[in-house]
Amino acid sequence: MGTPDPGLRLTDVVVGYRSPRRWPLRGVDTVVVADINARAEPGTVTAVLGPNGAGKSTLLRSLMGLQPLLAGSVTLAGDELDGLPARERARRSAVVLTDRVEVGLLTGREVAELGRHPHHGFSSRLSPAEHRLVDDTLQRLHAEALADRRFSEMSDGQRQRILLARALVQQPELLLLDEPSAFLDVGARVDLMALLQAIAADRGITVVLSTHEVELALRMGDALWLIDGSRLSSGTADELIANGEIGRVFETAVTHFDPGSRTFQLRP
Structure with missing residues (x-):
């Protein structure tokens, strides 16, 4: 190979956009x-x-x-993205949108930590190495001051920085x-x-x-x-x-x- x-x-x-399927024909x-x-x-x-x-x-x-x-x-x-299982696609590709994200009362650090969940699910604890990865990523993005602040209390620009941290913590x-x-x-x-x-x-x-x-x-x-x-x-x-x-x-x-x-x- x-x-x-x-x-x-x-x-x-x-x-583009799929047309609605209407029996017996589909639109353009x-x-x-x-x-x-x-x-x-x-x-x-x-x-x-x-x-x-x-x-x-x-x-x-x-x-x-x-x-x-x-x-x-x-x-x-070399792998078709559409053919990847959802969890593998989530591990290998990360997304940052401008859409407003609501995450309840989570802090900046907790939002960034969500980037590890595609790798081992929501029930597992982060390892010491993963905690260091989160800390290093927040520092690299000059977002360490946001780590303990509620995400809901951040400005749009600060939120964008934390969402980028979450994506990078995913290691895509x-x-x-x-x-x-x-x-x-x-x-x-x-x-x-x-x-x-x-x-x-x-x-x-x-x-x-x-x-x-x-x-x-x-x-x-x-x-x-x-x-x-x-x-x-x-x-x-x-x-x-x-x-x-x-x-x-x-x-x-x-x-x-x-x-x-x-x-x-x-x-x-």
Whole structure:
């Protein structure tokens, strides 16, 4: 047998929404993005870009297993994600959403500890090594001050940091994040992207995130998936800038993209 293909692979993938099944016929599925062939490598951060409504969240939710693929296959280290038992998929892939999470009166540390439950269930106690993992992860995320604070009393940005800690405590091969910087100020967004890059490289995790922060993704993303008009283009920032895709997708009547500075500027 050959060596498993590392990282995340999308082959002829179509994402969208299944039509309701009505006997004896089924309606037409709604396709959002079609014919996706893309790769995300271990140890890197891949940013998913596109205009509002292009399908970034639909793609991420399909990769997360929250809605079915309409066609194609998604593999992680050569294994079909859809074919993995639920518990194995939960161990190997972690998810951070912008949806509000309610966890009762749990503290930040207790929420982070939930990341270990896919490995041994809710009834088992964490080992000393797992407690150290939680502590180290909170420290790495500069969230140790939140460890004993009630999750319900945290700001949106603080909650996002704890949910990221929970995902990393899970020690996944694949980390999927939907708009992880949505509740953060400008400086914290840069810090988060740098942190994700460092963690991906250190742990060999494949990180895929959707974002509206185009300029930040161009500066710091290892690779880009660009969605526009039901199609996806992939490549490095240099490649998508050089072929004009970034400007074509995001320029407006008022702003234009300057390749030299990698910023959007007002038209003269």
